[in-house]
Amino acid sequence: MSIKPARTRVAPSPTGHMHLATARVALYDYLLARKTGGQFILRIEDTDVSRTVPGAEQEIMDGLRWLELNYDEGPDVGGAFGPYRQTDRREIYHVHVNTLVDKGHAYPCFCTPARLEAVRQEQQKRKENPHYDGTCRLLSPDEAARRIASGEKYIIRFKMPREGTTIAKDHLRGEILTENKQLNDQVLLKSDGLPTYHLAAMVDDHEMGITHVLRGSEWLGTFPLHVNIVRAFGWEEPVWVHLSVFLKPSGKGKLSKRDSTLAMTDGYSVFIKDMNELGFTPEGVNNWIALMGWGVADEDVLSVDEMVDRFSIDGLTPSPAAINFQKLDHFNATHIRLFTTEDLAARIKPYFTREGLRVDDNVLLRIVPLLRERLVTLDDCLSFGSFFFKEDVSPNPEDLVAKGLDATQSAAIAQRAFEILSGQPAISHEQCEPPLRAYVEESGLNANQVFGILRVATTGQKVSPPLFESMEIIGREKCLARIKNAIELLKKM
RNA sequence: GCCCCCAUCGUCUAGUGGCCCAGGACGAAGCCCUCUCAAGGCUUAAACCGGGAUUCGAAUUCCCGUGGGGGCACCA
Structure with missing residues (x-):
C-alpha cells in the first residue's frame, strides 16, 4: 500500500544552538520523505531579526549533515521552491x-x-x-x-x-x-x-x-x-x-538550555554540536531520539535505513517524553559494536590525536577489536587505549602490588614473569599465555594476581583490554622494558 | 486566571474490546562466563492515575475528577 510521496520540512529558527527536539523533527521528516519517495526540505525561519544569532544557521546545517539527515532542498543546496530562508x-x-x-x-x-x-x-x-x-x-x-x-x-x-x-x-x-x-x-x-x-x-x-x-x-x-x-x-x-515535547530527565518540565549546561558536566548534552565532542555517534543519537515519541514494535536497535523501512506517522505517540541519557549511552555503545574495524578505527582516531598522541594506523587497526565492546562513547578509547601510543607508561607503584601480597612478593612475581617472557622469541598471545598460566598453577597464586601485576606494568593502568592481546600489540621490547621498570618501582617501595 | 494537549513498570514504549493475572528495551538486582573492565547468556523485582458509565467482557470506548505538559507577544 504505497503512499503518495511526501514533502516534509524542518523549519528551525537560527536563534541558538541546535537542539535535540529539532533533530528529532528532522529525523521524522527525513524518514517520512524517504519512506514515501518524497523530499525533505530545510527552511530557515529567521523572521525575528533581533533574535537571529550569527552562525546558528550554519550550525543547523552542520548538525543535520552530522546526523546524516541530508535535505533535498535548502538554503545551501537550492531547489525549485526557493529561496529557503524566510528573510x-x-x-x-x-x-x-x-x-x-x-x-x-x-x-x-x-x-x-x-x-x-x-x-x-x-x-x-x-x-x-x-x-x-x-x-x-x-x-x-x-x-x-x-x-x-x-x-x-x-x-x-x-x-x-x-x-x-x-x-x-x-x-x-x-x-x-x-x-x-x-x-x-x-x-x-x-x-x-x-x-x-x-x-x-x-x-x-x-x-x-x-x-x-x-x-x-x-x-x-x-x-x-x-x-x-x-x-x-x-x-x-x-x-x-x-x-510530543521532550521533558527534562526528571520528567518535570520541558527541556531547557539550563539543563544542557548541567548535563555537559556529566558528559551529556542536548545540543547536537556537542555530541561529537562527547563521543556520541550519529547512529546512536538518531536511534535514541527516534524512539522517544515513536513506538517500533519489533526491534529497537536500528539504523536510519532500517527506520525508513518501518516508519509510519501512525506509530508516533502524542504524550510527552522524558529524555534519558542512559539510553543514549546504550544505543551509542550498541552501534559502536556494529561498526567495522576500519570504520571504528577512523572514528576513534581523532580522539587520540586530539590528545596529542601520534597514532600508528597499523596499531590502531589492531587495537580496535580489543576496544570495540568496551566503548560506550568514542572518546572512551582514550581511557582504554592511550598507552598503545605512548613510549612509556608510568604506573602507580601501589597498583603494582598484587592483592593479598606485598611489594617484595610482587616484585618476585614480576621478575619470574620477565624471565618467562624474555625466554620467548616473540610476545604473542599464543606463545605467552600457556607458560604464564603454567606459572600461575605451580606457584599457587591466582591468575588475577600474576596478570594484574603484568597489566599494570605493561599498560600503566588497572583496567585495560585483555592482557595478552595488549602485550602482543605493545611489542616484546616495550613490554620487557616496562616490566623491568615495574620491578624497579616495586623494589623501591 | 483562561484555552488546549497528554496519562501502561523509575524511564522510553507495545497494546486499537476477549490472544494481557499486560510484552519489549534502558536502568536496577542476582547468577553464569572470566586475567581487569566490558561484552555475552540466564533469572528476578517493577506499571494499566482514581471514580463512575457502556458491555457477557475494558489497559483498550464515554463522562467526571486528579496529576503532568504546553500556550495565552509586532518570538518562533
Whole structure:
C-alpha cells in the first residue's frame, strides 16, 4: 500500500544552538520523505531579526549533515521552491498578505505597542484573557488606506471569525475543537515588514508544496489560528502532526538550555554540536531520539535505513517524553559494536590525536577489536587505549602490588614473569599465555594476581583490554622494558 | 486566571474490546562466563492515575475528577 510521496520540512529558527527536539523533527521528516519517495526540505525561519544569532544557521546545517539527515532542498543546496530562508522571501509574503486583506480576512492595524500594552494591563486587571481589542478591525478600508498613505506605521492582523468553532485535525490527536471567541486577531505582518511565523510558515508550506507538517506540540495553541489562515487563503491543508515535547530527565518540565549546561558536566548534552565532542555517534543519537515519541514494535536497535523501512506517522505517540541519557549511552555503545574495524578505527582516531598522541594506523587497526565492546562513547578509547601510543607508561607503584601480597612478593612475581617472557622469541598471545598460566598453577597464586601485576606494568593502568592481546600489540621490547621498570618501582617501595 | 494537549513498570514504549493475572528495551538486582573492565547468556523485582458509565467482557470506548505538559507577544 504505497503512499503518495511526501514533502516534509524542518523549519528551525537560527536563534541558538541546535537542539535535540529539532533533530528529532528532522529525523521524522527525513524518514517520512524517504519512506514515501518524497523530499525533505530545510527552511530557515529567521523572521525575528533581533533574535537571529550569527552562525546558528550554519550550525543547523552542520548538525543535520552530522546526523546524516541530508535535505533535498535548502538554503545551501537550492531547489525549485526557493529561496529557503524566510528573510529572502519578503515579497512573497507581501503579495499573499495583500490578497488576504483584499478578501477581507486581514486588516491593517495602527495601534501602537504602548496602547496594546495598556489594553493588556486593563484586561488583566479585569481578569479577562489578554487579547487584541479589535479597534482597527472596525476601520473602513478607505480610512485605513488614507492613514497608510499619510505614512502612519501599521501592521497587518488576521481577522479571526468571532462566531462559531474551529475544527482542526491533528493526525495523532484527532479533531481539536476551539471556540472562535477564544481566538485572537494575531499579527501576520510586523511593522518591520517581515511576517510572523503564523503567516510565513503557512505561506511557505503552501508554496513549497509541503504535504505533512511535523512540529512540536508547543504549536498546538496556535493550531486553530493556522488552519484558519490556510482556509482563508483557500488552500489545501497539509497533514498536521504535532509531536510530543521532550521533558527534562526528571520528567518535570520541558527541556531547557539550563539543563544542557548541567548535563555537559556529566558528559551529556542536548545540543547536537556537542555530541561529537562527547563521543556520541550519529547512529546512536538518531536511534535514541527516534524512539522517544515513536513506538517500533519489533526491534529497537536500528539504523536510519532500517527506520525508513518501518516508519509510519501512525506509530508516533502524542504524550510527552522524558529524555534519558542512559539510553543514549546504550544505543551509542550498541552501534559502536556494529561498526567495522576500519570504520571504528577512523572514528576513534581523532580522539587520540586530539590528545596529542601520534597514532600508528597499523596499531590502531589492531587495537580496535580489543576496544570495540568496551566503548560506550568514542572518546572512551582514550581511557582504554592511550598507552598503545605512548613510549612509556608510568604506573602507580601501589597498583603494582598484587592483592593479598606485598611489594617484595610482587616484585618476585614480576621478575619470574620477565624471565618467562624474555625466554620467548616473540610476545604473542599464543606463545605467552600457556607458560604464564603454567606459572600461575605451580606457584599457587591466582591468575588475577600474576596478570594484574603484568597489566599494570605493561599498560600503566588497572583496567585495560585483555592482557595478552595488549602485550602482543605493545611489542616484546616495550613490554620487557616496562616490566623491568615495574620491578624497579616495586623494589623501591 | 483562561484555552488546549497528554496519562501502561523509575524511564522510553507495545497494546486499537476477549490472544494481557499486560510484552519489549534502558536502568536496577542476582547468577553464569572470566586475567581487569566490558561484552555475552540466564533469572528476578517493577506499571494499566482514581471514580463512575457502556458491555457477557475494558489497559483498550464515554463522562467526571486528579496529576503532568504546553500556550495565552509586532518570538518562533
